Amino acid sequence: MKESPEPPSSLWANVFHRSCFAMxxxxxxxxxxxxxxxxxxLAISAERELCACEQLMSRFDPDSPVxxxxxxxxxxxxxxxxxxWEILTLCRDYWKRTGGAxxxxxxxxxxxxxxxxxxxxxxxxxxxAEARQQTGMQYLDLDPIVHxxxxxxxxxSIDLGGFGKGFALERLANILxxxxxxxxxxSFGESSITVLGSHPHGSNWPIGISNIFEPLQTVHTFxxxxxxxxxxxxxxxxxxxxARLVGQIINPHTGCPIEGYRTLSVASHSxxxxxxxxxxxxxxxxxxRAALLSGFSAISAVEIVYHSQNGDFVPHFQWHxxx
Amino acid sequence: xxxxxxxxxxxxxxGRAHRxxxxxxxxxxxxxxxxxxxxxWWSPLRAAPVGNSPADRVRLGIIxxxxxxxxxxxxxxxxxxxxxxxxxxxxxxxLQAGLERVKGAKGFSDYRQMLEMPGLDGVVIATPLYLxxxxxxxxxxxxxxxxxxxxxxxxIDECQAIADAYRGSRRxxxxxxxxxxxPSFLRxxxxxxxxxxxxxxxxxxxWHRNGDWRNPVPDPSLERRLNWRLYRAYSCGLMTELAxxxxxxxxxxxxxxxTSCVGFGSINFWKDGRELYDNVNVVYRYPNGTHVIYDSxxxxxxYGCQIEIMGPKGTIEGETGRLFAENPPPAPGIxxxxxxxxxxxxxxxxxxxxSWVPDLKKDVRGRLLVAEKSSDDGTALSLAAFASAIRLxxxxxxxxxxxxxxxxxxxxxxxxxxxxxxxxxxEGFRE
Numbered sequence: 001m002k003e004s005p006e007p008p009s010s011l012w013a014n015v016f017h018r019s020c021f022a023m024x025x026x027x028x029x030x031x032x033x034x035x036x037x038x039x040x041x042l043a044i045s046a047e048r049e050l051c052a053c054e055q056l057m058s059r060f061d062p063d064s065p066v067x068x069x070x071x072x073x074x075x076x077x078x079x080x081x082x083x084x085w086e087i088l089t090l091c092r093d094y095w096k097r098t099g100g101a102x103x104x105x106x107x108x109x110x111x112x113x114x115x116x117x118x119x120x121x122x123x124x125x126x127x128x129a130e131a132r133q134q135t136g137m138q139y140l141d142l143d144p145i146v147h148x149x150x151x152x153x154x155x156x157s158i159d160l161g162g163f164g165k166g167f168a169l170e171r172l173a174n175i176l177x178x179x180x181x182x183x184x185x186x187s188f189g190e191s192s193i194t195v196l197g198s199h200p201h202g203s204n205w206p207i208g209i210s211n212i213f214e215p216l217q218t219v220h221t222f223x224x225x226x227x228x229x230x231x232x233x234x235x236x237x238x239x240x241x242x243a244r245l246v247g248q249i250i251n252p253h254t255g256c257p258i259e260g261y262r263t264l265s266v267a268s269h270s271x272x273x274x275x276x277x278x279x280x281x282x283x284x285x286x287x288x289r290a291a292l293l294s295g296f297s298a299i300s301a302v303e304i305v306y307h308s309q310n311g312d313f314v315p316h317f318q319w320h321x322x323x
Numbered sequence: 324x325x326x327x328x329x330x331x332x333x334x335x336x337x338g339r340a341h342r343x344x345x346x347x348x349x350x351x352x353x354x355x356x357x358x359x360x361x362x363x364w365w366s367p368l369r370a371a372p373v374g375n376s377p378a379d380r381v382r383l384g385i386i387x388x389x390x391x392x393x394x395x396x397x398x399x400x401x402x403x404x405x406x407x408x409x410x411x412x413x414x415x416x417x418l419q420a421g422l423e424r425v426k427g428a429k430g431f432s433d434y435r436q437m438l439e440m441p442g443l444d445g446v447v448i449a450t451p452l453y454l455x456x457x458x459x460x461x462x463x464x465x466x467x468x469x470x471x472x473x474x475x476x477x478x479i480d481e482c483q484a485i486a487d488a489y490r491g492s493r494r495x496x497x498x499x500x501x502x503x504x505x506p507s508f509l510r511x512x513x514x515x516x517x518x519x520x521x522x523x524x525x526x527x528x529x530w531h532r533n534g535d536w537r538n539p540v541p542d543p544s545l546e547r548r549l550n551w552r553l554y555r556a557y558s559c560g561l562m563t564e565l566a567x568x569x570x571x572x573x574x575x576x577x578x579x580x581x582t583s584c585v586g587f588g589s590i591n592f593w594k595d596g597r598e599l600y601d602n603v604n605v606v607y608r609y610p611n612g613t614h615v616i617y618d619s620x621x622x623x624x625x626y627g628c629q630i631e632i633m634g635p636k637g638t639i640e641g642e643t644g645r646l647f648a649e650n651p652p653p654a655p656g657i658x659x660x661x662x663x664x665x666x667x668x669x670x671x672x673x674x675x676x677x678s679w680v681p682d683l684k685k686d687v688r689g690r691l692l693v694a695e696k697s698s699d700d701g702t703a704l705s706l707a708a709f710a711s712a713i714r715l716x717x718x719x720x721x722x723x724x725x726x727x728x729x730x731x732x733x734x735x736x737x738x739x740x741x742x743x744x745x746x747x748x749x750e751g752f753r754e
Contacts, residue, residue: 015661015664015665017650017653017657017661018650019650019651019652019653019657020651021651026651026653026654028653028654028657030657030660030661030664032664185657185660187654187657187674190654190656190657190674190675190676191675191676191677193674193675199664199669200664201663201664201667201668201669202669206669206670206671206672207671207672207674207675208656208671208672208673208674208675209673209675209676210656210673210674210675210676211673212676212677215655215656215673215676216655216656216673217673218671218672218673221671222675229675231675231676231677232677233676233677234677235676235677263676263677265675
């Protein structure tokens with residue numbers, strides 16, 4: 001029998017890339033080692049799945065089941081599609097497991113802070129107190145018998161933004177695995193990343209966390225294999241010529257945004273857990289974080305805080321876990 | 324007259340301020356790119372500003388003051404250095420309505436009498452399609468400059484006759500294809516010429532409306548006269564009255580005319596006695612293997628009016644003036660990742676961080692081709708160019724070619740549908 005020829009040296013140069021806009025950010029997919037035609041079909045399947053996730057969870061699409069809940073669940077019990085019901089019960093479980101740190105009902109507080117910070121103001125204590133009355137998973141009734149949802153408080157609104165990206169990444173990874181993809185990199189806006197297998201030229205995917213002030217500089221590297229990485233935090237924000245801090249993450253325990261420039265990144269084998277924990281840990285006191293993580297397995301995490309030094313912001317390892 | 328509404332949205336300005344602003348806008352558009360400046364039909368617009376001397380004044384007559392003619396009248400009343408000296412319409416109510424808008428203009432019911440009027444430099448023809456050829460030919464014979472509404476003519480032979488008459492006339496000719504003067508289409512043309520979407524591999528255009536496409540008729544005896552677009556003796560309906568615009572853009576962007584076309588049309592909804600199709604579907608074949616797919620219908624408006632110019636790197640939506648990259652660029656870190664894999668590197672790439680959100684809606688909704696969407700679709704500029712070319716005494720190079728190519732294309736499409744066979748570009752046609 002004739003010996004099969006050596007595989008060409010460009011075997012791993014077979015790289016397919018596709019980016020598109022989805023879930024209010026940019027989705028990128030890099031798949032290695034499959035032919036272009038198959039990759040094209042895969043990209044179509046991925047985009048279809050993204051579309052389905054967005055239709056289910058978007059709070060910006062007025063026809064989505066989430067919008068339906070946000071409009072009507074205060075007046076009456078609403079029965080969402082089964083998929084959304086399962087997502088909401090999962091979110092409640094994570095809310096419990098994180099001691100209330102992961103909470104999908106923070107939207108009213110987010111809006112309050114965003115509108116004030118854009119005017120370089122802070123909201124009044126009374127306004128914060130009022131918004132806090134409208135937030136909290138304890139006010140989200142999930143009827144386990146009929147799978148219905150009702151809001152106990154007026155003004156409540158759910159936002160599945162971050163969770164949705166983790167959810168979509170798990171669905172997409174499953175599609176790729178079903179097609180026997182062995183090496184791939186998926187990213188939502190670079191804050192939510194999932195890798196399949198390992199980098200074609202190494203034993204893992206070395207994913208750097210960018211310095212938020214010097215994006216081409218790596219401040220920490222995670223070595224991922226069949227894993228996900230989620231980063232939450234604050235970003236420098238330039239508007240009207242002034243660099244300002246925008247609190248993207250509200251601490252449900254205080255009703256206020258987290259302070260300072262910081263990024264908390266979590267690696268996990270579950271994209272959803274990485275997503276949940278990057279937000280939850282950011283708003284949890286350092287001394288309480290290990291206890292919170294004791295309920296989760298195979299987690300590694302790092303928090304980078306940027307300190308002002310001679311007019312520059314210098315990254316500093318504030319906290320880490322499982323490294 | 325100054326209160327006449329203008330698509331240039333300058334109605335709040337005085338006459339002088341209006342003129343100044345008008346010229347400034349022309350200069351801005353004309354000077355925006357060297358490629359655009361080389362387009363021959365822009366040359367008259369780059370001429371020195373119009374002075375106040377009588378020699379600078381261009382005296383025009385409009386033949387046909389129905390819907391389109393009235394719009395041209397409104398533009399011409401605001402075009403620097405233009406005097407609308409005469410109006411002609413054989414439908415008395417239209418003529419009277421037009422004359423009420425222009426003090427001192429002379430009214431005619433027979434265009435041949437208007438052509439004999441002393442001191443008239445040129446005419447704007449905005450009449451039913453079947454009249455275009457004889458009016459153009461008579462106007463050239465009378466030594467007049469001609470602005471003719473699209474589509475050029477009712478038959479291919481008539482298109483040829485107009486082109487031949489023009490060639491010997493040394494007169495200015497312009498066709499009513501305003502996209503040649505639309506800043507957005509000009510920018511699109513520039514991008515396509517620069518290869519920003521790669522070679523054009525397909526053009527798809529459509530014009531969908533939902534309505535019977537009829538004008539109100541005060542007396543049944545006027546039906547054919549006022550609704551000429553529905554009857555074969557006067558028009559080719561959706562092809563000549565709508566498709567000609569997009570076929571002009573397609574031929575312009577591809578830089579050639581098609582070799583043949585096939586198509587199907589029918590009356591499947593507005594079965595009200597009309598003779599012309601209420602839906603048309605034509606595919607044009609070009610020598611380089613590119614196809615232009617055109618369809619139009621008047622029983623559904625959902626997809627509206629659009630021309631999609633497609634290449635391997637992107638899609639341009641002409642009517643909305645947007646560019647959609649085929650593959651939005653990934654983050655710099657992901658570019659580094661891809662390059663690393665391709666070149667055999669195993670290295671950390673700085674890519675993770677707090678969420679990236681689109682800077683602007685442009686990232687999702689496509690990139691606008693021109694920052695400020697002009698309220699003029701090019702019609703005002705095209706009339707200004709016509710007047711300026713007359714003043715300079717210089718014919719507009721390439722304009723008859725544009726008119727012939729689109730004019731012949733739509734007649735080929737109509738013939739393909741009516742004869743249910745492939746129709747070739749007329750051999751020996753001289754543009």
